[in-house]
Amino acid sequence: MSAENIIRIQAENVNFYYGRHKALKNINLDFYNNKVTSFIGPSGCGKSTFIRLLNKMNDLVADTKTEGNIWLDGENILHDKADAVKIRRKVGMVFQKPNPFAKTIFQNVSYGLEINGEKNKKIISDKVEESLKKAALWNEVKDRLADNALKLSGGQQQRLCIARCLAVEPEVILFDEPCASLDPISTNKIEELILELKKQYTIVIVTHNMQQAARVSDWTAFMYLGELIEFASTDKIFTVPKEKKTEEYLSGKFG
Amino acid sequence: MKNKIVENIGFIIITLCLLATLFFLALIIYFIFAKGISVISWEFLTCAPRKAMTAGGVAPAIAGTIFLTLGAVIFALPLGMSCAIYLNEYNPSGFIVNAVRIGVNNLAGVPSVVFGLFGLAVFVKFLGFGVSVLSGSLTLGILILPAIISASQEALTAVPQSVREASLALGATKLQTIVKTVIPSALPGIMTGVILSIGRAAGETAPILFTAAAFYKRGYPDSPFSEVMALPYHIYALMTEGTRPELQTPIAYGCALLLLAIVLLISSAAIILRNKYGRYYVS
Ligand SMILES: Nc1ncnc2c1ncn2[C@@H]1O[C@H](COP(=O)(O)OP(=O)(O)O)[C@@H](O)[C@H]1O
Numbered sequence: 001m002s003a004e005n006i007i008r009i010q011a012e013n014v015n016f017y018y019g020r021h022k023a024l025k026n027i028n029l030d031f032y033n034n035k036v037t038s039f040i041g042p043s044g045c046g047k048s049t050f051i052r053l054l055n056k057m058n059d060l061v062a063d064t065k066t067e068g069n070i071w072l073d074g075e076n077i078l079h080d081k082a083d084a085v086k087i088r089r090k091v092g093m094v095f096q097k098p099n100p101f102a103k104t105i106f107q108n109v110s111y112g113l114e115i116n117g118e119k120n121k122k123i124i125s126d127k128v129e130e131s132l133k134k135a136a137l138w139n140e141v142k143d144r145l146a147d148n149a150l151k152l153s154g155g156q157q158q159r160l161c162i163a164r165c166l167a168v169e170p171e172v173i174l175f176d177e178p179c180a181s182l183d184p185i186s187t188n189k190i191e192e193l194i195l196e197l198k199k200q201y202t203i204v205i206v207t208h209n210m211q212q213a214a215r216v217s218d219w220t221a222f223m224y225l226g227e228l229i230e231f232a233s234t235d236k237i238f239t240v241p242k243e244k245k246t247e248e249y250l251s252g253k254f255g
Numbered sequence: 256m257k258n259k260i261v262e263n264i265g266f267i268i269i270t271l272c273l274l275a276t277l278f279f280l281a282l283i284i285y286f287i288f289a290k291g292i293s294v295i296s297w298e299f300l301t302c303a304p305r306k307a308m309t310a311g312g313v314a315p316a317i318a319g320t321i322f323l324t325l326g327a328v329i330f331a332l333p334l335g336m337s338c339a340i341y342l343n344e345y346n347p348s349g350f351i352v353n354a355v356r357i358g359v360n361n362l363a364g365v366p367s368v369v370f371g372l373f374g375l376a377v378f379v380k381f382l383g384f385g386v387s388v389l390s391g392s393l394t395l396g397i398l399i400l401p402a403i404i405s406a407s408q409e410a411l412t413a414v415p416q417s418v419r420e421a422s423l424a425l426g427a428t429k430l431q432t433i434v435k436t437v438i439p440s441a442l443p444g445i446m447t448g449v450i451l452s453i454g455r456a457a458g459e460t461a462p463i464l465f466t467a468a469a470f471y472k473r474g475y476p477d478s479p480f481s482e483v484m485a486l487p488y489h490i491y492a493l494m495t496e497g498t499r500p501e502l503q504t505p506i507a508y509g510c511a512l513l514l515l516a517i518v519l520l521i522s523s524a525a526i527i528l529r530n531k532y533g534r535y536y537v538s
């Protein structure tokens with residue numbers, strides 16, 4: 001581990017239950033500042049469940065139980081008293097299926113500002129422009145900001161969701177299979193974007209595309225049946241995996 | 256081959272049912288129109304009845320029906336929406352959800368004359384609103400409450416969870432999410448419930464019989480506490496009372512025609528509103 005690796009989020013002994021089903025088993029993991037950490041593993045192994053803990057999205061699911069600690073800036077965000085609203089402003093999320101609001105393109109991006117109480121029109125429109133530029137969408141939509149966001153293509157919608165998330169100025173961004181429903185060209189754009197964003201943000205991405213993990217991430221976590229099997233730098237995990245299970249998964253023996 | 260025949264017969268039956276429905280609808284509209292149009296005139300629309308209801312107009316009844324209907328919606332919409340939002344968004348315990356659902360379903364099945372008696376006992380007498388627009392609107396409001404709650408609940412359920420998650424993930428509070436995202440997405444569906452309720456509220460006679468309706472009143476209602484004439488009750492009165500049925504019957508059909516027109520008008524306004532504000536929210 002080099003000196004540049006500052007720990008941003010630290011998960012300690014995390015267990016998670018949906019009813020009586022234990023979906024996460026004793027997860028211990030550190031996320032480094034300004035790095036991309038990817039989660040790979042077969043579908044149903046708990047990747048989404050885990051990253052949704054990082055912005056308290058699992059609070060919305062009824063009949064669940066969480067154990068352990070996740071530290072973010074000295075606060076245990078799994079604690080019952082942790083302020084979900086505050087944490088979600090710090091930890092943004094882009095979902096698997098693009099989910100823009102059925103509002104205009106502009107309103108989608110300004111939404112986060114307005115709920116934060118920003119009233120100044122100029123500040124809002126500057127921020128909308130800046131966010132759309134960061135999300136590499138500005139040139140495609142600058143003449144149609146008043147159009148309904150649902151008219152955009154899937155890839156554009158996903159970049160709009162990224163812009164919407166950036167406008168709130170998060171410090172960490174979670175991507176849950178952001179390219180799962182996109183074509184290769186859109187996927188490529190999103191990957192480039194993630195590499196650009198990591199200069200400013202700490203990024204966590206779930207993907208079941210191993211090549212994608214290899215292309216965009218610095219660190220890779222491999223999960224299997226709710227357990228974290230291996231966590232290492234992406235280079236290492238793809239060239240010299242320590243665990244047999246990891247090797248089997250990477251070589252396509254199951255998945 | 257056999258499948259094909261069954262397929263065709265099925266299609267023919269369905270088509271016939273559709274045509275029959277359209278036929279009856281057309282028949283109703285034709286009859287009301289044919290029998291009612293002769294009395295429609297400027298005077299009919301703008302003046303009060305004269306000569307013991309056998310001449311003049313029905314303007315006070317038109318106004319009364321509009322007031323009562325709008326009043327019912329103004330009362331029932333916020334109440335019904337809040338109720339649906341509570342049930343749908345705040346995950347109350349199963350007991351509460353079931354209790355409210357059973358209550359609402361039963362309320363929907365109560366005969367309208369019972370609502371009339373309830374309104375008489377509670378609004379007119381107990382709360383002392385008297386026979387008035389207010390009492391009538393409240394009574395009609397309760398009558399349409401179940402429909403508004405059901406429509407709102409259906410519309411809220413149809414809003415994808417992903418939309419709520421998107422808003423919450425941006426750091427919106429639950430209330431912000433409901434007000435800024437969930438309700439706008441559900442509004443077109445809620446408005447559909449309102450539109451159906453408008454027809455119901457405007458056309459009901461029994462609930463206003465003891466709570467709001469006056470047999471005859473010259474002017475327009477000047478306060479929420481004044482009695483009103485209303486078209487459905489006026490039709491009833493024209494057909495059952497008085498001494499000149501040959502003069503009263505055409506007027507009754509004229510009133511029926513007006514009632515249809517008013518319901519159509521208010522509904523169209525609601526549809527336009529829905530499309531205008533709903534536009535951004537339906538994909
Ligand atoms: N809302 C839920 N209720 C109950 N079980 C769930 C729920 N979401 C996920 N699970 C279960 O938890 C496990 C992990 O799911 P998930 O985190 O979505 O996996 P992944 O994202 O790796 O595909 C699976 O067995 C899944 O069936």
Ligand SMILES: [Mg+2]
Pocket residue numbers: 047048049176177
């Ligand atoms: Mg998943």
